[in-house]
Amino acid sequence: MLEELDIRNLGPIREATITPAAGMTAITGETGAGKSMLLSALNLISGGPADAGRVSAGASEAWAQGIFAVSDHSTAATIAREAGVEPEDGELFLSRTVRAAGRSRAVLGGKSLPKSVLVAVAGELITIHGQAEQLKIASPSRQRDFLDRAAGDDAELDAYREAWRALAAMDERLARLRSQESSARQRADYLRESVDHINEVDPHPGEDEELKAKRDRIENAAEIAEGVSRALASLDSSQLEYDSSSENAGASDLLLQAAQALRGIRASGDFAELADRLESLNAELQDVVFALSGHLDEDFGDADLDTLNARIHELGELTRRWGPTLADVVAWRDKAAFEIEDLDASPEKLAELEAEREQLYRAAVAAADALSAVRADSAARLAARVTAELESLAMAGASLEIRVTPRATSGTTGGGKREAIEERALDQNGGDDIAFLFTPYEGSPQLPMGKSASGGELSRLMLALELSAADMHAGADGEREKKRESTSGSFGDAATSDMTFIFDEVDAGVGGKTAAELGRRLARLARTSQVIVVTHLAQVASWADAQFVVTKIPPDADDDAVGVVTTVNEVRDDARVHEVARMLSGSESEASLDHARELLASSTL
Structure with missing residues (x-):
């Protein structure tokens, strides 16, 4: 969860500190005020491109830092520890500096690290939904990961991967045996002679x-x-x-x-x-x-x-040959004896291993079928939920289909006297091809997700997916125990208590009752995960637990060298009422203020 976002000299923002709510936070402000700079800051600390053109005029560098609360056993904390950074009092500090000269520096917990580490850690903490995410959403692997997390199929997936690893190891061993060349046979002869010589001397350690x-x-x-x-x-x-x-x-x-x-x-x-x-x-x-x-x-x-x-x-x-001690000589002899077995590609040995491999293949197929059954069931339920959610998000006629298709066979296997047979194409993730197919409106052709929606539609589709997955994991269907810590996240991320969702353009093209429903759904998601939404709709902002306003201040007439400056301030109580009134009607009349108070009062789950 993002506890604090600090920005220095990024575009028109000279200095800003945002402390978002644990639930839903709205970022509002007039068009062109600089709301996009907040997303730029989050992208920076997530390891996004470092654009020197975003450094404020006259500044030598831009800097952004996010302070995140993380659980001790979270994936983000584990990645940080592997990089040599220990979370401090349950917090991780992610920062990025971009110099006007064009170079950038990534820092995690006060330690300079490769940008890739920042990307890995931030990937477990931040999920940004917006038009720029379309390419990621189109990735079949991210779609598969999303479905698996929504399905809560960890047990089936772990069981399958264990079976697959055993099969892959056997396939590697058989391939090595079948492809032996003269060098391998020469090594086998060398090993035999060496083992015989050691046995003849019969040394004893010490x-x-x-x-x-x-x-x-x-x-x-x-x-x-x-x-x-x-x-x-x-x-x-x-x-x-x-x-x-x-x-x-x-x-x-x-x-x-x-x-x-x-x-x-x-x-x-x-x-x-x-x-x-x-x-x-x-x-x-x-x-x-x-x-x-x-x-x-x-x-x-x-x-x-x-x-x-x-x-x-x-x-x-x-x-001298196999030491340095006689104990090492004896250990080398014992290891060589096992290697000789592998290098001896006798028909009997191959037949024995192929029979063992057949058993491992059958076990992997059975585990893959069990995993596929859970995926198919969850895919149908998830797609139905998403389609129902889209109806309330001004996307009538839109629908999502999630296909779980058994992968085509991988050709034939077999060797020696064994008859070649066709086998399922398996990999470490199972034997299924997963495809999210989206229909944006009735009569539209069904296209792969990420290639068939506008930025606003895509954001609302992702909101529907996140909500539906969260409901499934919370046990709304009565089929699974509520496990808030494993609520599904976005493509490649898990929406745990550590996760922060950022929604941009989610309110594009909507208004009125639909806008209120959109706000309600964002607030629903914020009950299990932190949500930050950039919005221009009062009906969405009114649902937030905290609201920050981005304001553009024209240059001082006496000193226009500084240029336009953008400020970011939290609004509460009357100040928030005035901001919501401005968003509703562009004015702060008594009528609009009353309307704002009414809207804020009614925006509760």
């Missing part, structure tokens, strides 16, 4: 390090024996008489003598405690003596250094 340590001990056996003997002689003479001519007692004997001397003292003091500590030290020393004695008895058996070195060299060859 074996080379153990052997190197053993070799080190063998090569230094004499030095180890001498050092250990010296240590033992110094610690405990009863274990080893290193020097038979020496009459010195070992450290253990000396500790025991010291302890006995202390225990012989009859006077009071801590002598007994100290004696205990000396005996404890002697016990620890005896553990060291035992460990050292083990090294004297170490037997390397018939270990031969030449044999040991040969094994270490053999293992080193493996780590």
Whole structure:
């Protein structure tokens, strides 16, 4: 939801701040006052073209910023985090600067980013309906996405995509096997020889390090024996008489003598405690003596250094080729064994995989049929709702048809001894072709949506679509639980609590009772999503929760260098009554003011 829109030096708007209502906001003003600049600002922060010609005269750059409230787990917040921007207190700041020299800069949350990131984030937050959106509306993929969101078929779509991914992976594997060339066969031979060689050596992770340590001990056996003997002689003479001519007692004997001397003292003091500590030290020393004695008895058996070195060299060859460690060598061997299976395109292996592929295809078709059934049912209900809405929007005789057509077959599959068969053309979105066909008036040919409506008709058609989709998701048919967070959005967008809809030209060519119905429907949509409408009709503006007036101020007679300046101000209470009166009759007479008050009072759902 858009919380604030700030504009600086954009066209005739030198400075403006708009804080739209959470529901419906109307932007009004006389023709030519500069209402289009507000749409230009929204287009800018949505990643639209940066036109240096829109920079105010005398200014070096134009700037626009939108502050949006987003839910923590929304798609917009996820995209922002992936770009390294964390929403701050549940808000995202999107801004765009356009220099008079022609360059622009996109900023998200204070961080300069590629414009594409701004486009992705804004695409989840803003939907602009107007004549410029016709090309987007004509896109079959956006029409399909809209129908899916209106249908609420997430479960069916997820189930299908899971089945399709498994099928696609198998098709890729089979294609790789069938298209093997000599290089693939050579690799298979290399892998086999390598695996056989590793198996012949039969390495064990860490074996080379153990052997190197053993070799080190063998090569230094004499030095180890001498050092250990010296240590033992110094610690405990009863274990080893290193020097038979020496009459010195070992450290253990000396500790025991010291302890006995202390225990012989009859006077009071801590002598007994100290004696205990000396005996404890002697016990620890005896553990060291035992460990050292083990090294004297170490037997390397018939270990031969030449044999040991040969094994270490053999293992080193493996780590040099497939290492750096023996654990890596073993892992490479195991992985190579699986790759050999894929490279061995034997008839038996292909037949096994083709049978598995057939099962995956049947599962994907079943999931596609389930998805198609939900789409077809929802398409009929959505089209009927839209057609009924169009009747109340001054488009009598207009109708919408949504066709869900099974896609033509993709040709034949099969290979080897299998008989070629025709298959459904499936992709990640199912096996259907979706087409929105619009008839603008009775007797008119039915044409693809986006190619058969004027700007005003198109905006009203989109309003009817958004309303109908919102009603379907709110459970108006009694078929689905109310899920406001997944209410359908425009083509490519979901109308969640984060979504802001912008309607331009929606009131073109309408008036009177139809204008009031148009306002009522905009207000209905604003109950589930934020709506901003640019309008010149009082019957539409009166339904808004907030109204902003765009006013053109002529240049000062004493200083015409600045030129025309446009201001944007919110009108409330009496000021709003006067603005609605102006919109009704162009004057602010008592009669028009009374009419304005009456209109505002009656414009409630």
